[in-house]
Amino acid sequence: MLTPRFVSFSFFILFSGVTGFAQQHTPYNYTIQKEITCSKGAVASAHPLASKAGVDILKKGGNAVDAAIATQLALAVVYPGAGNIGGGGFLIAHLKNGRNIALDYREKAPKAASRDMYLDSAGNPNLDKSQYGHLAAGVPGTVAGLFASMPYAKLPFADLVAPAIELAEKGFVITKSQAASFNSAKTDFLKYNTGSPAFVKDSPWKEGDTLFQKDLANTLKRIRDLGQKGFYEGETARLIVEEMKRSNGIISLEDLKEYRAVERKVIDFDYKGYRIITMPLPSSGGIILEQMMKMIEKRNIGAMKFQSPASVQLITEIERRAYADRANFLGDPDFVKVPVKTMVSEVYLRERMHDFVPGKAGSSDSTKAGLIDESKETTHLSVTDSEGNAVSVTTTLNGGYGSKTVVSGAGFLLNNEMDDFSVKPGVPNMYGAVGNEKNAIAPGKRMLSSMTPTIVLKNNAPYLVVGTPGGTTIPTSVFQTLVNVLEFNMSPSDAVNKPKFHHQWLPDQVYLEKGFSETTKNALIKMGYKVTEIPQIGRVELIRIGLKPSKKMEKIFSAVADHRGDDAAEGY
Numbered sequence: 263m264l265t266p267r268f269v270s271f272s273f274f275i276l277f278s279g280v281t282g283f284a285q286q287h288t289p290y291n292y293t294i295q296k297e298i299t300c301s302k303g304a305v306a307s308a309h310p311l312a313s314k315a316g317v318d319i320l321k322k323g324g325n326a327v328d329a330a331i332a333t334q335l336a337l338a339v340v341y342p343g344a345g346n347i348g349g350g351g352f353l354i355a356h357l358k359n360g361r362n363i364a365l366d367y368r369e370k371a372p373k374a375a376s377r378d379m380y381l382d383s384a385g386n387p388n389l390d391k392s393q394y395g396h397l398a399a400g401v402p403g404t405v406a407g408l409f410a411s412m413p414y415a416k417l418p419f420a421d422l423v424a425p426a427i428e429l430a431e432k433g434f435v436i437t438k439s440q441a442a443s444f445n446s447a448k449t450d451f452l453k454y455n456t457g458s459p460a461f462v463k464d465s466p467w468k469e470g471d472t473l474f475q476k477d478l479a480n481t482l483k484r485i486r487d488l489g490q491k492g493f494y495e496g497e498t499a500r501l502i503v504e505e506m507k508r509s510n511g512i513i514s515l516e517d518l519k520e521y522r523a524v525e526r527k528v529i530d531f532d533y534k535g536y537r538i539i540t541m542p543l544p545s546s547g548g549i550i551l552e553q554m555m556k557m558i559e560k561r562n563i564g565a566m567k568f569q570s571p572a573s574v575q576l577i578t579e580i581e582r583r584a585y586a587d588r589a590n591f592l593g594d595p596d597f598v599k600v601p602v603k604t605m606v607s608e609v610y611l612r613e614r615m616h617d618f619v620p621g622k623a624g625s626s627d628s629t630k631a632g633l634i635d636e637s638k639e640t641t642h643l644s645v646t647d648s649e650g651n652a653v654s655v656t657t658t659l660n661g662g663y664g665s666k667t668v669v670s671g672a673g674f675l676l677n678n679e680m681d682d683f684s685v686k687p688g689v690p691n692m693y694g695a696v697g698n699e700k701n702a703i704a705p706g707k708r709m710l711s712s713m714t715p716t717i718v719l720k721n722n723a724p725y726l727v728v729g730t731p732g733g734t735t736i737p738t739s740v741f742q743t744l745v746n747v748l749e750f751n752m753s754p755s756d757a758v759n760k761p762k763f764h765h766q767w768l769p770d771q772v773y774l775e776k777g778f779s780e781t782t783k784n785a786l787i788k789m790g791y792k793v794t795e796i797p798q799i800g801r802v803e804l805i806r807i808g809l810k811p812s813k814k815m816e817k818i819f820s821a822v823a824d825h826r827g828d829d830a831a832e833g834y
């Protein structure tokens with residue numbers, strides 16, 4: 263086995279009162295490891311204790327699906343800003359038998375939702391209501407998604423939820439960035455809750471404080487003991503509906519009871535001999551990733567070099583066109599007709615690029631543009647095992663801490679995913695993305711997403727497992743990470759950590775991440791682009807799978823957790 267490479271810093275708390283964690287890596291004393299090279303299994307996620315929970319499950323004999331379930335549940339405890347049981351997500355898996363699966367556990371609009379529910383009597387949108395508090399929440403899908411994943415897992419659910427229960431009940435120490443995040447969200451927590459969420463205390467949080475979540479532990483125990491019904495029926499459902507009644511929420515017992523995760527047909531396309539497996543609607547991510555990869559395929563971007571003015575301009579113009587299509591054509595396929603086949607056809611994409619002029623900025627229709635808000639809290643995990651399974655999961659509450667409303671007595675945050683609908687045609691959502699009737703609110707409909715969990719196959723075996731949070735920047739970050747590896751031959755670490763840039767049609771701006779080349783920035787301005795610098799784009803978790811040149815052709819996993827957060831890669 264290869265030796266893990268530690269790029270880490272350490273917390274100072276030295277106490278191990280919890281079983282199931284090695285002495286040197288406990289909930290009270292852990293390190294953040296950014297990269298690992300190993301051969302049996304790997305997990306990269308937004309938090310070291312969640313990655314560790316996943317790897318412990320692999321060591322116990324679980325496969326990548328088991329580990330993905332355990333990691334998601336642990337994230338719901340240790341990364342409450344986005345890890346969740348009150349939100350939703352998507353899972354893409356390549357199974358060792360060659361099958362590819364896509365699970366959709368996206369939230370749904372409650373039955374009492376209606377098209378204009380966030381408009382006032384004059385027809386003006388009230389985005390406060392679609393983004394904060396009880397009315398912003400869609401019917402959660404995550405727990406249904408975990409149980410829809412179970413047929414592909416090996417271990418009992420009780421084993422997979424055990425680390426999460428322990429972390430919630432016995433507590434864990436928080437990182438510096440988590441402490442800062444709780445402190446800045448305190449006003450919102452106080453405003454949108456009548457109870458006392460575990461995330462609020464009188465004095466400011468600091469690195470090394472311990473967070474206990476007893477109510478959440480009890481909810482997780484009900485799910486352990488009763489399965490999906492432990493969330494969608496009985497005590498937890500009652501607590502959710504009671505919480506709804508404390509404000510203007512509309513999720514009902516019937517909404518919860520009827521929620522189902524859906525298995526969908528993966529998007530599966532060829533890129534220069536690689537097979538790319540990604541998420542279909544109701545995520546826009548897979549479709550626009552396919553569009554972008556196809557628009558770039560014949561343009562020899564590799565020869566243009568990484569972040570040269572030519573390669574950045576090409577990618578920018580490709581992103582502009584893909585995001586314009588996102589706004590105009592995409593919505594929940596169970597409700598609206600989407601011309602997916604045409605959108606990814608060669609003829610259509612060639613036509614899309616016919617007005618591309620190298621060296622000259624294109625232009626977007628200037629109708630209603632919004633601003634990019636970088637506090638997008640979704641989270642991604644990538645998992646591989648030694649059996650040949652690979653799992654890529656992106657899950658979300660939408661904004662940081664979702665609606666900011668915790669279900670009193672149940673200890674978990676509700677999403678604010680209703681804002682991912684187009685509350686009014688042309689009005690930008692919290693990501694500045696616009697939409698039209700296709701993504702209008704309707705009872706039981708799933709809101710359009712950008713989440714893009716993706717697996718790249720080489721010779722029909724997993725080669726890259728990738729994904730990221732970042733709202734509308736998600737497809738961009740996945741696209742640029744793939745181009746970095748497949749076209750610029752970058753190491754996994756560089757592919758993840760080099761600065762990114764983003765264009766989403768409206769607003770007609772190129773967003774450049776901190777650290778982006780000044781020379782290329784100036785060249786873009788000369789071409790006629792409006793550029794805006796932003797602190798961060800994405801938090802990518804990438805695993806590259808190589809083969810060790812040995813007789814057994816043993817696998818080598820290179821797992822990289824993005825340097826932009828507390829993200830950590832674990833493996834063995």
Ligand code: GLY
Pocket residue numbers: 640658659660661679682710711712713733734
């Ligand atoms: N809430 C972010 C997304 O689904 O794209």
